[in-house]
Amino acid sequence: MALAVGCRARPGKSRDNKTGSWRVFKPVFDHEKCSKCGMCQTLCPEGCVHEDAEGFFDPDYNYCKGCGICAAECPKEAIAMKQEEK
């Protein structure tokens, strides 16, 4: 997103504002262990977990804050929180 003078914006620009940068731990999804229950998508407070064409789930790291709720709730322990190097 290019800088606008005075941080001025037209409506609908929040998608352009990537908010994932304050994450410290990053959820890594293991599709081998996943049962496709969808709890991660249901409980993600950021609404950033998406289902792919095969029914597996993945977070959008542009917006994921690394809260770890998905990893804590996953019944198959298929989500690992890994420290992210920047």
Added chain:
Amino acid sequence: MMEITEGSHAVAEAVRLCRPQVVSAYPITPQTHIVEALADFVANGKLDAEYITVENELSALSACVGASAAGSRTYSATTSQGLMLMAEVVFNAAGMRLPIVMSIANRAMGAPLSIWNDMQDSISLRDAGWLHFYAEDNQEATDLHFLAYKVAEDPTVQLPVFVCFDGFILSHTYEPVDILTQEQADSFLPKYNPADKLDAKDPMSFGMYATPDYYHEFRYETNEAQNRARAAIVKYGKEFGTLFGRDYSAFIESYRLDDAETAIVAMGSMCGTIKDAIDEMRDAGMKVGLLRIRVFRPFPIEEVAKALAHVKRIAVLDKNVSLGSRGGATAIEVRDALYGSTIPVKGYILGLGGRDIRKKDIKEIVSLCEKGIGDQFYGLRKELI
């Protein structure tokens, strides 16, 4: 036209001639006469503006922020405690890059309560992003408002401006002032035409939030706008001079400085007293000169270094103090401008809370500076401490 008038009224006349569309302010001594006069102008049909009466200064500047974002030329005035109540919005106005012009009739900060003059109020908000102009007399206090709007609204700048003049010493003093005609004012300052504005038909947000990925660059950009204001001040200050005979392109003024061995550096109305003291010291054969700073933000770093390069010693006079440091803001900034030079710079805090600054005080400071004594509160009443 030349008139003998009170500083506050001359400023109010200048503001009227700038045709602000929205004025919002809360009365506070010693700014009151300015906003009273503007309220009269609006009520009497002499100024076609919306005068928004509010419950306090926080609301006054907030109303100005909204009005400015909506595309209006906007004005406020305050001082001291009122400015501090506005502080949050002061930063927001600069960050949103809104060209608001606000007069500051400089006054001391409480506690203890003081309604009298020093410069602690505006100096305490020097890092907010506003341009800072400091007037020596009422002619300058008046003229700087035209320059302020012209620079603030320049598309390369888009920053708000404090026009500062000493409370009571200027605001309540009658002096001859040449006040422009409406025709002259209009020839210098055209209608405000903002690049962006709040409009329900074409919605837009101002000052949205920025994560750590972006905030750093926004502060950088505001600083760059300060730097771009340097060229705008030179350009429009010169234009004002061509049109009306008073050139404001220089950030600093030198008075008998060319062959001076001791340089005094100061801002505001005390410079009038300093000039008289210098004349008397010159008559006595002393090589003393003055460097007056008119534009404090953006700070004229190179101009100050160049103007003082030849002197043997420098006395910087501050009507403010950065408590817990070595002195006042001007002294700190002058030292920074001269970093690497071997010229000794001594700071003197004086005139706080309305204490008079007399010619003999200036002479005494020059004598202290010659002896290498400085970085002190000058003129303390020893019997009180």
